[in-house]
Amino acid sequence: MDPKTGKRNRLSVVRYLHSDTAPIFLVFLVFIVIVSIIQPRFLMPLNIRNILIQVSITGMLALGMTLVMLSGGIDLSVGWFVSFIGCAMAYLMVAGLPIPVVVILGVAAAILSSGVMGFIISRTKLEPFIVSLGFMIIYQGFTYLITKGSEIGIGDRFRLLGRTFPLGIGMPAYVFISLAILLSLILKYTKFGRRIYAVGCNENAAYLAGINVKNFKLIIYIINGLLVSIAAMTQLSRLGTGNPLMGSGKEIDAIAAAVVGGTALSGGKGGIWGTVIGVFLLGSITNAMNVIGISPHWQYVFKGTVIVVSVMVSYYSSLRSSGV
Amino acid sequence: MQEKVCLQVENISKSFPGVKVFSGFDFDLREGEIHCICGENGAGKTTLIKILSGAYAPDEGVIYFEGKKLDRLNPHLAIALGIQTIYQEHTLFPLLSVAENLFVGREEGGLFVDKQKMREKAREIFKDLNADIDPDTIVQYLGSGKKKIVEIARGLIQESKVMILDEPTASLGEEEIDNLFKVLRKLKQKGVSIIYISHRLEEVFKIADRVTVIRDGAKINTYEIEDVTEEKIIKDMIGRDISTFYKGGDELLREHSIEEELVFEARNLSGNGVKNASLYVRKGELLGIAGMVGSGRTELAELLFGVKPADSGEIRINGKKASIASPKEAILNGMCFITEDRQGSGLFLELPVVDNLVMANYTNTKSELVSPREDAQKAKEYVEKLNIVTPTIYQKVVFLSGGNQQKVILGKWFLTDGQIFIFDEPTVGIDVGAKEEIYKLMISLLREGKSIIMISSDMMELIAMSDRINVMRDGEIVAELKRDDFSEENILKYSIGVY
Numbered sequence A: 001m002d003p004k005t006g007k008r009n010r011l012s013v014v015r016y017l018h019s020d021t022a023p024i025f026l027v028f029l030v031f032i033v034i035v036s037i038i039q040p041r042f043l044m045p046l047n048i049r050n051i052l053i054q055v056s057i058t059g060m061l062a063l064g065m066t067l068v069m070l071s072g073g074i075d076l077s078v079g080w081f082v083s084f085i086g087c088a089m090a091y092l093m094v095a096g097l098p099i100p101v102v103v104i105l106g107v108a109a110a111i112l113s114s115g116v117m118g119f120i121i122s123r124t125k126l127e128p129f130i131v132s133l134g135f136m137i138i139y140q141g142f143t144y145l146i147t148k149g150s151e152i153g154i155g156d157r158f159r160l161l162g163r164t165f166p167l168g169i170g171m172p173a174y175v176f177i178s179l180a181i182l183l184s185l186i187l188k189y190t191k192f193g194r195r196i197y198a199v200g201c202n203e204n205a206a207y208l209a210g211i212n213v214k215n216f217k218l219i220i221y222i223i224n225g226l227l228v229s230i231a232a233m234t235q236l237s238r239l240g241t242g243n244p245l246m247g248s249g250k251e252i253d254a255i256a257a258a259v260v261g262g263t264a265l266s267g268g269k270g271g272i273w274g275t276v277i278g279v280f281l282l283g284s285i286t287n288a289m290n291v292i293g294i295s296p297h298w299q300y301v302f303k304g305t306v307i308v309v310s311v312m313v314s315y316y317s318s319l320r321s322s323g324v
Numbered sequence B: 001m002q003e004k005v006c007l008q009v010e011n012i013s014k015s016f017p018g019v020k021v022f023s024g025f026d027f028d029l030r031e032g033e034i035h036c037i038c039g040e041n042g043a044g045k046t047t048l049i050k051i052l053s054g055a056y057a058p059d060e061g062v063i064y065f066e067g068k069k070l071d072r073l074n075p076h077l078a079i080a081l082g083i084q085t086i087y088q089e090h091t092l093f094p095l096l097s098v099a100e101n102l103f104v105g106r107e108e109g110g111l112f113v114d115k116q117k118m119r120e121k122a123r124e125i126f127k128d129l130n131a132d133i134d135p136d137t138i139v140q141y142l143g144s145g146k147k148k149i150v151e152i153a154r155g156l157i158q159e160s161k162v163m164i165l166d167e168p169t170a171s172l173g174e175e176e177i178d179n180l181f182k183v184l185r186k187l188k189q190k191g192v193s194i195i196y197i198s199h200r201l202e203e204v205f206k207i208a209d210r211v212t213v214i215r216d217g218a219k220i221n222t223y224e225i226e227d228v229t230e231e232k233i234i235k236d237m238i239g240r241d242i243s244t245f246y247k248g249g250d251e252l253l254r255e256h257s258i259e260e261e262l263v264f265e266a267r268n269l270s271g272n273g274v275k276n277a278s279l280y281v282r283k284g285e286l287l288g289i290a291g292m293v294g295s296g297r298t299e300l301a302e303l304l305f306g307v308k309p310a311d312s313g314e315i316r317i318n319g320k321k322a323s324i325a326s327p328k329e330a331i332l333n334g335m336c337f338i339t340e341d342r343q344g345s346g347l348f349l350e351l352p353v354v355d356n357l358v359m360a361n362y363t364n365t366k367s368e369l370v371s372p373r374e375d376a377q378k379a380k381e382y383v384e385k386l387n388i389v390t391p392t393i394y395q396k397v398v399f400l401s402g403g404n405q406q407k408v409i410l411g412k413w414f415l416t417d418g419q420i421f422i423f424d425e426p427t428v429g430i431d432v433g434a435k436e437e438i439y440k441l442m443i444s445l446l447r448e449g450k451s452i453i454m455i456s457s458d459m460m461e462l463i464a465m466s467d468r469i470n471v472m473r474d475g476e477i478v479a480e481l482k483r484d485d486f487s488e489e490n491i492l493k494y495s496i497g498v499y
Helices: A012-017 A022-038 A045-070 A078-094 A099-123 A128-147 A171-189 A191-201 A203-208 A213-239 A250-260 A272-292 A298-322 B045-052 B075-081 B098-102 B115-128 B144-157 B174-189 B201-207 B230-238 B297-304 B327-332 B342-346 B353-358 B372-385 B402-414 B432-447 B459-465 B488-496
Strands: B005-015 B021-030 B034-038 B060-065 B068-070 B083-086 B162-166 B193-197 B210-215 B218-224 B262-271 B274-282 B286-290 B312-317 B320-322 B335-338 B420-424 B451-455 B468-473 B476-482
Touching: A022 A272, A022 A298, A045 A078, A045 A171, A045 A191, A045 A213, A045 A250, A045 A272, A078 A099, A078 A128, A078 A213, A078 A250, A099 A128, A099 A213, A171 A191, A171 A213, A171 A272, A191 A203, A191 A213, A191 B353, A203 A213, A203 B342, A250 A272, A250 A298, A272 A298, B005 B045, B021 B045, B021 B193, B021 B210, B021 B218, B034 B201, B034 B230, B045 B083, B045 B162, B045 B193, B075 B083, B083 B144, B098 B115, B098 B144, B115 B144, B144 B174, B174 B193, B174 B201, B201 B230, B210 B230, B218 B230, B230 B488, B262 B297, B262 B451, B274 B286, B274 B297, B274 B312, B274 B451, B274 B476, B286 B297, B286 B459, B286 B488, B297 B420, B297 B451, B327 B335, B335 B402, B342 B402, B353 B372, B353 B402, B372 B402, B402 B432, B420 B432, B432 B451, B432 B459, B451 B459, B459 B488, B468 B488, B476 B488
Parallel strands: B034 B193, B034 B210, B083 B162, B162 B193, B286 B451, B286 B468, B335 B420, B420 B451
Antiparallel strands: B005 B021, B005 B060, B060 B068, B210 B218, B262 B274, B262 B312, B312 B320, B468 B476
């Protein structure tokens, strides 16, 4: 590596090429170029608008997942958590409660549930993988208990978050991008943000540097719960119905997006913008299949390949940068 | 009586890249004898065990076993030949029964395991050893002493001819030690040869037939136990030339003034394996903490810094009672803790130098916001100040050398502007040049009026650097030495409890 990398007078483009997100960003660019050469309609504004709406809800979950993973944890429960909160809110709306009250109750329930899970994970040495797996199944149960297995339509209620289009772009995209900007600023400019990396990288050293690691992890899971509740509300608003399957499987997409974006499962490595790129890359694969006219069943094959290739790319680029 | 030699090593050498050399070592073990090996921390005891057990291949030299030259040795082969090593930590399967543990890998029976037969055989062995252990007990419910005996019994089942015991009594009570000794004498009658590693001289005189003293990776002497005294062994364990070892020990280089003011005081601290420890440090003073490995020094430091809670006692800082229940409170009280385990608890290996440097100081700053630009400035300042060799402050710490990593840790604490520094083994695994730099940095801290508590196993380092030394043994502070009383002999005597 160039000894002057740290100096401010370097071209920012060159500096960026040395950063952790550079390889995956290049993969993303190559992907866009190839798809748009095959089918230029891919880059039409209408299509981009579609992609934005399609990726936003998974994107919000991926942001929360990134925080959890940076601190060294994982949360498998977020998919069914979305279904649970979304369906519960739909149920309450249909029962006639005013929207603001439902929103407050929904957010409160999410914070409480994630607080309980965070408490267990932060106070014990239990694997977050297992604990959150348990919570995932609990949320699945609650979802079916609330819905009795069928949808709860909310009709024309609660359109703001999912069914409005300021400047022609869907509201979910605004929510997702604002959250991404907010969180990236928090990661860079607050003690809390810097400490996430420290805790994820080495808990012992973080504790000795004066960080209350237990409470810190608890707070991370609560923030994740808050993000899940926002995603759930957005999904409910967009679909106009509380569907039991509205969130199922999304935890895998969220983890995949974070990992593709360079966030390490072992913690301490990664960041918000990598995840955002990962979200867009994985999200636009499905769209690209449709636009090009390939059977949609191929999307899983391509998605899986992209995940494996991108982690390989970042693995080899980290090997290269270690040869200082 | 003509003794038969069963294990012999000739002219063994072993070196590690840049660290320590084990050289020209001769040693022989007679059949049916208990042979003790004594040496200071770092004298080479562990290296010797690893060579004999096949974990390390020696660079030079020959090993003979029962008269035959061994061309190569690995752990598997060693056990097959009958050389069994019983390490300080237990290597049993805690959730299996005693009998199952004894026969792991060599179960009785054909396709199906014959549990009854294993149980009977186990009972026979314990009866033979006069040990009261039920073969059906699950191992995790046994005390440390009985676990040791189970490990020995496992060796017997594997028909071991040589057993190497590394500090077997380190975590045992007196009664357990007596029981263990009975078992060892029984083994001796059966013709098993035992290499017994220990730094507890009273045990050595109880159990040994012969004793070999090693120092700096070389054999000093082998004695018949009747022909030797404790004083002689201690002298052999030390016997080093101070002046050539540590040049920074020059009085002029370490000159600093100590003020009367008590900066830090601990009164009757107990807990975490430490018993009733009291100590103090003055402004500008360096207090050394000596003691053998396992004497409770690190545990004491953990109490002082709030890493582990104290059961009783109090800490006073600048004369006022301070509540230190967590590292956070310790930092807010101006304390710093440079741990022994750099990678395990000192560094964020995957994070850049700058994050490592500023992280502890976040505990002191009021605002929740941080400025990457200011952080970078501070980091650059300390990289320069401490002469940390790194291409940029954004380099991940994992790619720095050991000495530079240690300096990053020091920088992290210097940046908190702490007043009281606890160093745990500050120079372990650091090459000589970097060592000197770290000593100089410590002295400059003292000159700025900071106080240091330094735990060290390196006698020369303690003697050269300390203004006062507290010696620990079995969790207690057993002696305080003034600079005039400093000598390796004194420190060692109190460390091993011979005075």
